[in-house]
Amino acid sequence: MALDWDDSYSGDLSFFRSGRTDDPESVDLAILGIPYDLGTTGRPGARFGPRAIREQSVHVGEFEWGLWPWNFDVRDAHKVRDFGDVQGFTAYPDRLTPVVHEKAKSILASGANLLCLGGDHFVSYPLLKAHAEIHGPLALVHFDAHSDTWVDGDLNHGTMFYHGIREGWIDCSRSIHVGLRTPNPETHGIEIIDANACLEMSAQAVAARIKDRVGTAKAYLTFDIDFLDPAFAPATGTPVIGGPSVAYARHVLEGLAGLDFVGGDQVEVAPHYEGPSQITALAGATIAADILYLLSLARSQRQDKI
Template identity: 50%
Template structure:
């Protein structure tokens, strides 16, 4: 890689989303200016040689309470500018040294034809899957995980799901509605995810049915702690291919007010980051951060939490490739 790509000194040019010389490494750019790609990665549709594509899915019409997550991808990208100049501090490597990461931009769909949105998302993710590119998705409401999982299932078979949320999103539904509270019910019923190898963490809304998922609710996590939760996740998932889905409302509203269905009694950002770091070495084939709703945010703290969690997910994935 170019030595300039690793230097934290003042760069000779800005807008690294377009002018980056190498796809690898972290480099400083004024946080208050420049094109706001995720972590200042190159904006491109070219998937040649790409390991991870960051994709925005600005869809929020499946929400059951406050809309606004269509603005989530943009807000997370903007917040990530303050993280892009160096590696995440708790890791002994820079994930951007090991992974060729691009910002692919946003999935396009016609908002006037909402019934066609799932097909549009699924079709685009089939391209990523077909090219061997791991998707890191910025939502959007949580429904978007369903068509993404469908596309990944076509290549990887039944997936393990690691799900951080205040809600189970497995409420029984017999109609197949486009809804951000039912999509994991359908994913389990259809074998897209294997509930017996999947785990849900942080729930603090009532659902009498687990549908075979292991559920570590908020009371369990507050009582047993982060280390016990990490051990339970790793035991449940094992060596299977897994998808990590992080709903920002896993965090307490004090730490993430900018979301559509906030629930009190949640977790702080330190606990969330520790949990993500505990996923190091797992076979992560896809990941998302969803439900960031900027209209309800305060001082961008929810967007910054989302960007930080996404960066940690990149590091957890990169931990599998120490020789790169």
């Protein structure tokens, strides 16, 4: 795609240099930031994630031939636009779910697929609700150090998938956690490839296991940046040592091409805990772009079948 060129350190910000809009008409792939961190049980600050990710995404989207190792430019394959950040819940956590659910539904109703930038992981709750209302129960492909399926009546960034299961939004028989390295007493029947298994397995083998699990089901990809070892992603709310590298994570994601992803999110970048080089936000921006590519490939695959 021929880009209207802004330097990487100046000019307007949109995710992956895709351009801003507020009009979902004719958009194929929509990006939405959710600057929310009142669901975190650890260090706050993920409300600053969307802006930090967009800032680093300017580097990630620098080339008009697209992003390595994908062999095309997603902005040529589909009309990609950044819808900015959802607002209207500042200091009122009870408003988060209805406001984000309504915004997501309004974009999905246009036929676009949605990639969201967190925010703490609780933002996946209204997003899964919006997607499941359209597609039915979804295969959850979940990269994280934590299962976020704690059996607890409270709604926060460690319980929202338990509640999503109870609401019927998640098809546990097709779902998989990857990278777990915290206690997980109740699996709910979701398959697990924990962090030590990742260390033993090649990225291709992990991708193959995920593909076997999901099959042809419609899938939602959620990527908590704390999947990565804190050496690669220190700026997050609840870091856990012993995770994979960014390169490994990206190699797994590349291997997921072909799955029928209908939506996704990248969450838990909290940039105030960065060192000087913004590595966490850069990792988040790159992984979010990989998810955008997977959404694009799945969309093309569905169109080819029509």
